[in-house]
Amino acid sequence: MKMHSKVALLATALALSACSSVGAGEYGFSAYSLVGVRRVSVGDGKLSVVAPRPWNRHRAFFFEDVRAVEDWTQNGPYLDGITFVTGLKNGKSLIRQRRTTSQQVPVFRSNMTPPEVAAMIESLYRVKGGTVDFRTLSLQPRPFLGANGFQLDYEHLDNDELWRRGRVVGAVINGELYMILFDAAKLHYYEAELPDFEAVVASAQLRA
Numbered sequence: 001m002k003m004h005s006k007v008a009l010l011a012t013a014l015a016l017s018a019c020s021s022v023g024a025g026e027y028g029f030s031a032y033s034l035v036g037v038r039r040v041s042v043g044d045g046k047l048s049v050v051a052p053r054p055w056n057r058h059r060a061f062f063f064e065d066v067r068a069v070e071d072w073t074q075n076g077p078y079l080d081g082i083t084f085v086t087g088l089k090n091g092k093s094l095i096r097q098r099r100t101t102s103q104q105v106p107v108f109r110s111n112m113t114p115p116e117v118a119a120m121i122e123s124l125y126r127v128k129g130g131t132v133d134f135r136t137l138s139l140q141p142r143p144f145l146g147a148n149g150f151q152l153d154y155e156h157l158d159n160d161e162l163w164r165r166g167r168v169v170g171a172v173i174n175g176e177l178y179m180i181l182f183d184a185a186k187l188h189y190y191e192a193e194l195p196d197f198e199a200v201v202a203s204a205q206l207r208a
Contacts, residue, residue, distance in 0.1 A: 033057045035072060041207070043070045043086030047145075047178060050203040052196055055082070069094065080184035080193055082200065085170070088177040094124055103127045110175035114139060114150035117177070121168060125156055133157040145178055145206050147171040155186060165190040169201050180204065 035055045041048045051072075058071040058081070068089070072082040085094065090110040105127050106120045118139050125131040134156045142151040149171030157163050163186040170179030182197035184190040 032073075039203075039205075042084040044068050045086070046207050047084060047086040048205050048207065049084075049180075049200045052199040055196075068092070074193055074196070075189065078185075080189045081182070082197060083179075083181040083183070085177055085179040085181070087173075090175055094120075095128055108177050110172065112172065112177075114141075114152075117150070117170065117172075117179075118152045118168075121152065121181075122154070129156075130159040131156045132159055142169055144169050144171040144201070145173060145204060147173050163187070167194070167197065173206070178206075 033056070035051055035057050037051060037053060039048050039050045055072040055074055058073050058077060068086050070084045070086070071077070072084075074080050088094065088108050091107055093105060093107045095105060105124045108120065109116075112120070118136065122134050122136070125134055135154060137153040137155060139150060139152050142149050144150075149169060152168040152170075153166070154168075155163060155165040164183055165186040166181060166183035168179055168181045170177065172178075180197070180201050182190075182194065184193055
């Protein structure tokens with residue numbers, strides 16, 4: 001492929017709000033702002049983190065509980081993304097979906113176990129993300145925000161024929177769901193940016 005064709009393809013990909021970033025949704029409207037290397041509040045402000053280098057905040061629209069979800073990207077949502085879920089309440093969904101739609105992403109329930117949260121995430125990718133193959137690599141306990149949380153590792157093939165890999169660290173605290181999700185193209189981007197994700201997770205603090 002000629003260089004100008006590659007550049008055009010990449011520019012198109014970065015302009016689209018693709019499903020590799022969970023919060024990007026299916027509508028494609030977004031705005032970006034730079035996140036510097038300092039402590040910042042994310043989502044509805046209940047959680048704050050520090051990134052080890054600048055990232056781009058991607059404010060998505062059409063969430064059912066928009067204040068509880070926020071997206072970041074380093075190279076565009078087609079290639080990588082970090083999504084923050086900050087205190088998703090019982091009975092709320094990660095995304096807006098019509099009640100009449102035949103395939104539904106389950107809503108969050110405050111008594112969900114880690115396997116049930118993992119199943120909800122898989123459903124999100126399959127129903128809204130165009131995922132044709134989703135593979136859970138591991139699900140294990142992991143402390144998060146001072147609580148007994150979990151870590152989910154997975155990979156998925158979307159209808160664009162690109163394999164992506166992801167990691168979710170989360171916990172249910174006071175009946176609300178807190179998660180930080182990292183999803184990136186399996187080739188190069190996942191391994192390259194996993195240290196950033198781990199630094200963000202390690203820095204996470206709940207608002208006093």
